[in-house]
Amino acid sequence: MARHQKFSWTAVASPAQHIAVKNGVGAAERLEVDSVLAKELGENGFRSTRRTKIICTIGPTSCSEEMLETLAVNGMNLARLNMCHGTREWHHEIISRIRRLNQDKGFSVAIMLDTEGSEVHTSALDQPIKAEVGEEYVLTIRDPSSVGAMAIGVSYDAFVDDVEVGDSVVVDGGMVSLEVESKMGPDVHCRVVDPGIILSRANLTFRRDGAVIRARNSMLPVLSSKDWLDIDFAIRERVDFIAVSFVKSADVIKNLKSYLNSRADKVIEVIAKVESHDSVPNIAEIVEASDAVMVARGDLGAQIPLEDVPSVQKEVVVRCRQLGRPVIVASHLLQSMIEYPTPTRAEVADISDVVRQRADALMLSGESAVGAYPDKAVNVLRAVATRIEEWVRQEKHGQIVLPQLANVPDGRVSEELCASASTMANNLGARAIFVYTRRGYMANFLSRCRPDCPVFAFTDQQDVRQRLNLRWGVMPFRLDFAPDPEENVDRTFRLLKRRDLVQPGDLVVVVSDIRPDSSDASVVRSVQIRRVPA
Numbered sequence: 388m389a390r391h392q393k394f395s396w397t398a399v400a401s402p403a404q405h406i407a408v409k410n411g412v413g414a415a416e417r418l419e420v421d422s423v424l425a426k427e428l429g430e431n432g433f434r435s436t437r438r439t440k441i442i443c444t445i446g447p448t449s450c451s452e453e454m455l456e457t458l459a460v461n462g463m464n465l466a467r468l469n470m471c472h473g474t475r476e477w478h479h480e481i482i483s484r485i486r487r488l489n490q491d492k493g494f495s496v497a498i499m500l501d502t503e504g505s506e507v508h509t510s511a512l513d514q515p516i517k518a519e520v521g522e523e524y525v526l527t528i529r530d531p532s533s534v535g536a537m538a539i540g541v542s543y544d545a546f547v548d549d550v551e552v553g554d555s556v557v558v559d560g561g562m563v564s565l566e567v568e569s570k571m572g573p574d575v576h577c578r579v580v581d582p583g584i585i586l587s588r589a590n591l592t593f594r595r596d597g598a599v600i601r602a603r604n605s606m607l608p609v610l611s612s613k614d615w616l617d618i619d620f621a622i623r624e625r626v627d628f629i630a631v632s633f634v635k636s637a638d639v640i641k642n643l644k645s646y647l648n649s650r651a652d653k654v655i656e657v658i659a660k661v662e663s664h665d666s667v668p669n670i671a672e673i674v675e676a677s678d679a680v681m682v683a684r685g686d687l688g689a690q691i692p693l694e695d696v697p698s699v700q701k702e703v704v705v706r707c708r709q710l711g712r713p714v715i716v717a718s719h720l721l722q723s724m725i726e727y728p729t730p731t732r733a734e735v736a737d738i739s740d741v742v743r744q745r746a747d748a749l750m751l752s753g754e755s756a757v758g759a760y761p762d763k764a765v766n767v768l769r770a771v772a773t774r775i776e777e778w779v780r781q782e783k784h785g786q787i788v789l790p791q792l793a794n795v796p797d798g799r800v801s802e803e804l805c806a807s808a809s810t811m812a813n814n815l816g817a818r819a820i821f822v823y824t825r826r827g828y829m830a831n832f833l834s835r836c837r838p839d840c841p842v843f844a845f846t847d848q849q850d851v852r853q854r855l856n857l858r859w860g861v862m863p864f865r866l867d868f869a870p871d872p873e874e875n876v877d878r879t880f881r882l883l884k885r886r887d888l889v890q891p892g893d894l895v896v897v898v899s900d901i902r903p904d905s906s907d908a909s910v911v912r913s914v915q916i917r918r919v920p921a
């Protein structure tokens with residue numbers, strides 16, 4: 388079947404080449420696009436190029452230069468570094484590798500640093516522990532090597548006060564469960580009830596009568612002193628996004644954003660992770676305060692009843708779209724692929740559900756960090772996303788009413804311009820929407836409309852280009868802007884034709900609000916319907 392071939396689970400892109408285009412006319416005429424995206428656009432056509440973005444957590448099985456390159460070629464748009472694991476030196480080395488690949492191979496993989504947060508976890512283990520039913524383990528706040536062979540360290544001293552005999556200790560949201568049998572000073576003796584594997588630095592939650600115990604645990608700061616050091620590291624490394632773990636309310640996001648404003652010499656967007664029990668009642672204010680949001684289902688499923696996770700996911704996705712905040716759905720999308728080269732049918736259905744909800748991005752955790760098949764997992768995400776997006780377009784799924792956002796005239800104009808451009812593009816069957824954007828603001832508005840055709844966003848800022856990688860349907864290009872907006876459109880047509888990315892006669896909707904000079908008074912905002920000239 389032709390369709391089967393088109394969406395086969397093998398890489399669409401062969402090793403990428405550097406494709407920054409230089410026009411012979413002048414060095415200023417330069418258009419840069421991710422080499423993998425250019426290839427996807429060329430091979431699949433605009434309509435069938437993937438809109439949902441892919442994020443990979445980088446860990447031991449994905450950190451080699453070869454595997455990072457393969458992941459980028461297969462479709463990784465963002466790399467996530469989880470500060471729960473690895474040293475700053477290790478993370479620095481990975482960031483350097485990604486930047487080098489971007490430079491040498493023409494990728495534009497963006498970088499997200501994810502804070503450790505106030506989670507309670509086990510100490511680092513040399514080897515995962517296979518916990519069998521009935522075995523006794525000692526959870527201790529002392530050095531475990533001084534306690535005995537069955538001792539496991541715990542990162543949070545007050546846990547010995549928080550738990551009582553009879554409580555459950557749940558490892559990584561249910562990988563293993565133990566019951567507290569006795570407490571002895573700094574040691575808590577537990578017996579395994581549900582067997583499984585305890586990984587290094589595994590997350591721990593404590594339950595009494597089925598409910599999460601939040602005693603002192605909930606008093607921990609969302610950002611610890613170690614997290615602030617990691618944030619300073621993120622600033623030094625000039626990452627694109629910082630994801631904040633276990634956010635409870637909007638305060639921490641506001642605080643971090645003002646810190647970044649005063650300390651960082653570039654924009655670093657703040658992603659709130661919805662995974663704490665306490666975040667659920669505050670979702671509205673958290674979405675409002677954040678640049679983007681992640682539904683971190685791994686911990687969320689340990690903190691609230693599992694059967695409540697899908698409705699929280701849906702609520703966060705819809706709210707984010709309404710407010711124009713990118714939203715990521717993370718964890719367990721392809722959990723079985725940590726060990727096996729093909730996914731379960733249920734996993735494919737879960738990914739399909741996320742794509743139908745029109746979330747901005749899908750995120751791999753263990754599948755890419757420690758799994759045996761990181762590259763194959765990305766292939767599955769890409770193939771399923773692409774196929775389901777096509778289906779969503781045909782069936783007109785996922786249409787939601789978008790409320791008015793801006794309350795100042797200037798913002799209202801931008802918003803209306805984008806909504807109209809999107810409707811026109813859909814009604815006319817345009818090949819693409821072109822948007823010229825300095826801060827990414829207009830591209831974001833267009834993405835929020837989820838138009839049927841891709842949004843080609845042209846920006847003169849490299850870091851805006853990187854951040855747009857997280858936005859649904861946005862294909863970011865870096866272009867040196869001419870002073871005249873009309874010249875920019877002509878320049879784009881010229882450069883895209885040269886790369887065979889558009890053909891004469893193609894219909895495109897062009898949105899522009901670039902100011903010819905820096906005075907606001909002279910802003911020219913327009914939507915035009917254009918055919919690519921011969």
Ligand SMILES: Nc1ncnc2c1ncn2[C@@H]1O[C@H](COP(=O)(O)OP(=O)(O)O)[C@@H](O)[C@H]1O
Nearest residue numbers: 444445446447469471472473586752753756757
């Ligand atoms: N930088 C790293 N170094 C070593 N192991 C890592 C790293 N990042 C992730 N991992 C491993 O991958 C697993 C899944 O990653 P992730 O979901 O980010 O973390 P966690 O499960 O701790 O929340 C982790 O349990 C850990 O074993």
Ligand SMILES: C=C(OP(=O)(O)O)C(=O)O
Nearest residue numbers: 662683684685686717718
């Ligand atoms: C993405 C998540 O966070 P982390 O992997 O940092 O625990 C999660 O809990 O689903």
Ligand SMILES: [K+]
Nearest residue numbers: 501502503632
């Ligand atoms: K984390």
Ligand SMILES: [Mg+2]
Nearest residue numbers: 662683685686
């Ligand atoms: Mg988590």
